[in-house]
Amino acid sequence: xxxxxxxxxxxxxxxGENLVLNCSFTDSAIYxxxxxxxxxxxxxxxxxxxxxxxxxxxxxxxxxxxxxSSGRSTLYIAASQPGDSATYLCAVRPSSGNQFYFGTGTxxxxxx
Amino acid sequence: xxxxxxxxKFRVLKTGQSMTxxxxxxxxxxxxxxxxxxxxxxxxxxxxxxGEGTTAKGEVPDGYNVSRLKKQNFLLxxxxxxxxxxxxxxxxxxxxxxxxxYTFGSGTRLTVV
Numbered sequence: 545x546x547x548x549x550x551x552x553x554x555x556x557x558x559x560g561e562n563l564v565l566n567c568s569f570t571d572s573a574i575y576x577x578x579x580x581x582x583x584x585x586x587x588x589x590x591x592x593x594x595x596x597x598x599x600x601x602x603x604x605x606x607x608x609x610x611x612x613s614s615g616r617s618t619l620y621i622a623a624s625q626p627g628d629s630a631t632y633l634c635a636v637r638p639s640s641g642n643q644f645y646f647g648t649g650t651x652x653x654x655x656x
Numbered sequence: 657x658x659x660x661x662x663x664x665k666f667r668v669l670k671t672g673q674s675m676t677x678x679x680x681x682x683x684x685x686x687x688x689x690x691x692x693x694x695x696x697x698x699x700x701x702x703x704x705x706x707g708e709g710t711t712a713k714g715e716v717p718d719g720y721n722v723s724r725l726k727k728q729n730f731l732l733x734x735x736x737x738x739x740x741x742x743x744x745x746x747x748x749x750x751x752x753x754x755x756x757x758y759t760f761g762s763g764t765r766l767t768v769v
Contacts, residue, residue, distance in 0.1 A: 589760075593756065633698075633699070637757075646698050646699040647698065
């Protein structure tokens with residue numbers, strides 16, 4: 545079974561700082577990896593999806609990278625803003641099987 | 657807007673009562689999923705469906721049943737609710753194989769007293 549780990553569980557940074565969130569997975573045989581954002585009491589909003597053949601994806605101030613061989617993905621957030629405060633989840637889709645496996649998330653607080 | 661719609665958004669049940677959660681998607685996705693989210697546990701798969709008329713068990717299926725009579729709808733049933741089923745339930749859908757990732761509903765917050 546794929547195990548997905550996100551460290552740290554919580555992160556607090558001052559506004560304007562660039563930051564990196566980490567996601568590691570145990571089985572490198574993946575189909576794709578997806579980063580989500582979850583605001584308190586809300587659903588999951590997709591941020592970026594990286595296919596196994598890709599190294600990175602970018603959307604605005606967000607950049608996600610994927611290194612399958614080392615079982616790692618990072619989500620880079622540039623020039624953080626208070627509105628970025630949320631929990632960020634990564635989910636891994638193995639090459640076989642029908643589901644994504646989720647990490648427990650990193651709770652980000654951006655201090656004005 | 658296209659997407660995944662869950663009803664109801666909130667519900668309080670007494671132990672032993674039954675209820676059905678409805679998930680509807682209008683993206684013509686083949687695959688649909690039910691997850692529960694609990695503090696410190698992350699998202700855990702309850703049941704999923706790979707097409708109309710099909711269902712399969714996930715990681716934590718006990719105490720739940722599902723049905724997918726129509727492609728666009730996926731129902732999650734609790735026959736006899738227990739306090740351990742207090743959770744936030746999320747429905748998600750994807751194209752076959754998940755090549756474009758998941759789309760999630762906004763969740764149902766269920767409390768069993």
